[in-house]
Each structure stands twice: as C-alpha cells, then as structure tokens.
Amino acid sequence: AVRPLSGKVALVTGASSGIGEATAVALAEAGAAVAIGARRKDRLDALAGRLREDGAAVLQLDLDVTDEQACADAVRRTREELGGLDVLVNNAGVMLLGTIVGADPEDWRRMLSTNVLGVMYMTHAAIEGMVEQGSGDIVNMSSVAGRTVRKGAGVYNASKWAVNAFSESLRQEVTGRGVRISLVEPGAVATELRDHITQPAAKASAEQMYTSMRSLESEDIARAVVYVVSQPPHVAVNEILVRPTDQE
Numbered sequence: 001a002v003r004p005l006s007g008k009v010a011l012v013t014g015a016s017s018g019i020g021e022a023t024a025v026a027l028a029e030a031g032a033a034v035a036i037g038a039r040r041k042d043r044l045d046a047l048a049g050r051l052r053e054d055g056a057a058v059l060q061l062d063l064d065v066t067d068e069q070a071c072a073d074a075v076r077r078t079r080e081e082l083g084g085l086d087v088l089v090n091n092a093g094v095m096l097l098g099t100i101v102g103a104d105p106e107d108w109r110r111m112l113s114t115n116v117l118g119v120m121y122m123t124h125a126a127i128e129g130m131v132e133q134g135s136g137d138i139v140n141m142s143s144v145a146g147r148t149v150r151k152g153a154g155v156y157n158a159s160k161w162a163v164n165a166f167s168e169s170l171r172q173e174v175t176g177r178g179v180r181i182s183l184v185e186p187g188a189v190a191t192e193l194r195d196h197i198t199q200p201a202a203k204a205s206a207e208q209m210y211t212s213m214r215s216l217e218s219e220d221i222a223r224a225v226v227y228v229v230s231q232p233p234h235v236a237v238n239e240i241l242v243r244p245t246d247q248e
C-alpha cells in the first residue's frame with residue numbers, strides 16, 4: 001500500500017468517536033504516527049489498542065480542548081513523544097442545535113468554547129512551531145453549517161462561521177511560510193454528534209433529518225482529510241465541502 005504520510009506526525013482532537021476516530025485510523029493507515037486526544041479515556045484506550053495492533057505509533061492524550069493549558073500540553077507532548085507535529089486536525093466539536101428563543105445559554109457556552117476557542121487554543125499551541133519548521137497542516141473540521149445558515153441552528157452556525165473566518169485569516173497570515181490551513185465541511189455524517197442535543201424538538205428533527213437519507217460515514221470524511229494532507233508541498237486544498245448525495 002502507498003503510505004504518503006510515512007515519517008509524519010499527526011494530532012487529532014475529538015478522536016474518541018465518529019469522524020475524529022476514523023480520521024486517526026486513516027492517517028495511521030497512510031503511515032503517520034498519531035496522537036489521539038479527547039475526554040473519554042475508555043474510548044481512546046480502545047482506539048489506541050487497535051492502532052498499535054496495526055503497527056502505528058500512538059500517543060494517547062487526555063484532552064479537553066476548552067482548557068488552554070491542556071491544549072498546550074497536548075501539542076508539547078506530541079512533539080516530545082512522537083518527535084514532531086506535522087498535521088493538526090481540529091475535529092473536536094459539539095452540535096447543540098435548537099432555537100435561540102428559549103435556549104439554555106449553557107449550550108452556547110459549550111459550543112463556543114469547544115468549537116471556536118478549542119480550535120483557537122490548539123492552533124495557538126501548534127502554529128509557531130509549524131512556521132519555524134516551514135511546514136505543517138492544520139485541518140479544521142467545519143461543516144455545511146459553516147457556510148449555510150438555518151433556523152434552529154443559529155449558535156452552531158455561528159461557531160462554524162467563526163471557524164471558517166479564523167481559518168481564512170490565518171491562511172492569509174501564514175501564506176509563503178510553508179504552512180497550510182484547510183477546512184473540511186461535512187454534511188450529515190452518522191455519528192454520536194446529534195445525541196447530545198438538549199432541546200427535545202431540535203433533537204427529534206435532527207434525528208429525522210439524519211435518518212431520512214443515506215448519511216455519510218465517518219470514513220468518507222476521513223478520506224477527505226487524508227487527501228488534503230497528502231498533497232505535494234506546493235498544493236493547498238483550502239476547503240472541501242462533502243455532502244451526502246441525498247442532502248439538499
């Protein structure tokens with residue numbers, strides 16, 4: 001098999017389920033050493049075991065991306081224990097859909113601290129070293145929701161629009177220094193994401209939306225990430241939007 005990422009080190013946040021887990025597996029299959037971060041230790045234990053069985057170098061990180069110090073520690077440990085950091089996949093996220101009228105602001109704090117500040121803290125920890133080494137990829141997991149606003153998704157939309165704005169500004173800032181900043185924007189993917197929605201009506205309508213079509217699988221998005229980070233150094237895939245064929 002072709003191993004385009006041999007010798008590279010990747011760090012994936014939110015690697016304990018869904019897209020992040022599939023991405024960690026795909027990056028390891030492509031030859032990368034992978035650091036896997038999330039809060040659920042049991043899930044990371046299982047994934048680390050599976051990756052090691054397949055011969056990958058793995059570092060397991062107890063990581064809450066809303067904790068700035070934990071983000072800094074995750075990047076530092078990856079560099080120390082896996083020998084560098086070439087690919088950062090900022091995937092950790094929550095989608096607490098619901099109306100703005102009658103919302104619990106705790107949902108908003110969770111979305112903004114995880115989806116926005118989490119991406120910023122991880123990027124802050126990683127970017128200087130990448131600029132110094134003159135290479136590196138930061139892939140931010142945005143969403144169709146980062147491009148298209150819908151009622152009932154306002155704060156999730158706001159969080160992903162923030163990710164897109166931050167990514168594009170940083171892309172311009174580091175242009176010419178060998179570092180690539182990319183956005184991957186999935187449509188509906190069958191994962192645990194919608195299970196955490198707290199507003200009952202929003203949860204039911206998300207359930208209906210996801211099950212009314214052939215959703216994407218996490219592996220479909222993992223392939224897009226591997227495509228982005230496997231390009232030759234002069235090629236930057238800035239943005240990939242992947243919808244299920246059946247999604248409007």
Ligand code: NDP
Pocket residue numbers: 013014015016017018019020037038039040041043063064065066091092093094095114141142143144185186187188189190191192193194
């Ligand atoms: P999952 O719920 O399966 O995965 C979310 C991951 O994020 C888990 O590994 C979870 O780990 C982690 N996470 C959540 N909060 C934190 C935190 N504070 N610190 C560290 N990790 C955290 O959902 P998906 O795989 O679907 O979601 C992954 C990304 O894809 C998200 O950014 C989501 O917005 C995006 N996306 C998903 C779509 C979909 O339809 N599924 C569509 C478009 C975008 P743990 O709880 O163990 O910490």
